[in-house]
Amino acid sequence: MRRLIVIPARLSSTRLREKPLTPILGKPLIRWVVEGCLKTKERVILATDSERVYEVVKDLPVEVKFTPSDLPSGSDRVAYAIRDEEIDWVINYQGDEPFVYEEDIQRLFHALEDHPVATLAIKDPHAYKDPNSVKVVLRQDHTALYFSRSPIPYMKTSSDPYPLKHVGIYAYRKQTLLEFTTMQKSTLEALENLEQLRLLEAGYNIKVILTKNYYHGVDTEEDIRLVERELSARLFTNS
Structure with a gap:
């Protein structure tokens, strides 16, 4: 399958x-993210509205697509970047997540089968x-039942695997x-301020992959x- 990683990065926050x-340790946050994604050997696009963001990664082998500043979300930025791309699968890798693991990237792509x-x-x-911190509860097949900012599920005793914190990296x-x-x-999306609930309310299944990575x-x-x-x-361990 034809696939790529897109990193949305809007300057304002x-x-x-x-x-x-x-x-972050003297290096711009977005550069940590781009460098991490490039190490996976996947094709990587940075989708940004800012020349200043471009300037701090322009020496790296990453494709850059400029997107309108008024797009409402990172998902919209990724969709804008890939609309004319001849691909099948895409990972939306958040521009504020500096930890990247090749094995999780591969597991995400594999789940799209x-x-x-x-x-x-x-x-x-x-x-x-x-x-x-967004929490998620699962169906028996490890697709998402619900996401919430509230503590879910309510637990009278400890339970495996809960509680589960959602990591906002998506493959589509x-x-x-x-x-x-x-x-x-959607209604629940507006109440919780969580856009993934729009997909659940519309009947889409979201596969949730459990990871032990940080x-x-x-x-x-x-x-x-x-x-x-x-x-x-x-860095100390690897030095």
């Missing part, structure tokens, strides 16, 4: 100013009561993504500190 350019959409989740008890069949981004915002997006100053500690530890 509501919680962290000019987030793609935020220094049987499902229109796939995503990742990790067991994380610390995220359970944090409304900034191209046609599914194009359909998704033309649909009206993921942590960057939205706040505290996130920067956590990510820098993890990256520093890895």
Whole structure:
């Protein structure tokens, strides 16, 4: 199958100013993401609305497509970037997620053989009561039953594999993504502020792949500190 990774990166951000350019151990966040995706040996496109974002990655072997600034979401940015591409599958790799694992990329693509959409989740008890961390509950076939910012499922006792924190990296069949981004915002999506609920309400199955790899997006100053500690530890181990 013809496939690629698209990294959406919008310069403006509501919680962290000019987030793609935020220094992480002295390197812009978006460069960490692009370099990580390139190591998977997949074709990679950076979809951005900013020349300044382009400037910090222009020496890397990544394709860059400029997208309108008024697109409402990263999903819309990815859809815009691939609309004329002759591909079958695409991964929307969040521009604020500096941790990239080739094995998870391959598992996501593989899941598209049987499902229109796939995503990742990790067991994380610390995220359970944090409304900034999205939780997911599963059907028996490991497709998503529901996503929420609330602590789900309610647990009287500990349980395996819950609680599961959703990792916002998605794989789509191209046609599914194009359909998704033309649909009206759904009721539950508006209530939870989670766009993946639009797909569930419309009847799409979302395969959820469980991973033990470390993921942590960057939205706040505290996130920067956590990510820098993890990256520093890895650089020290590999030195």
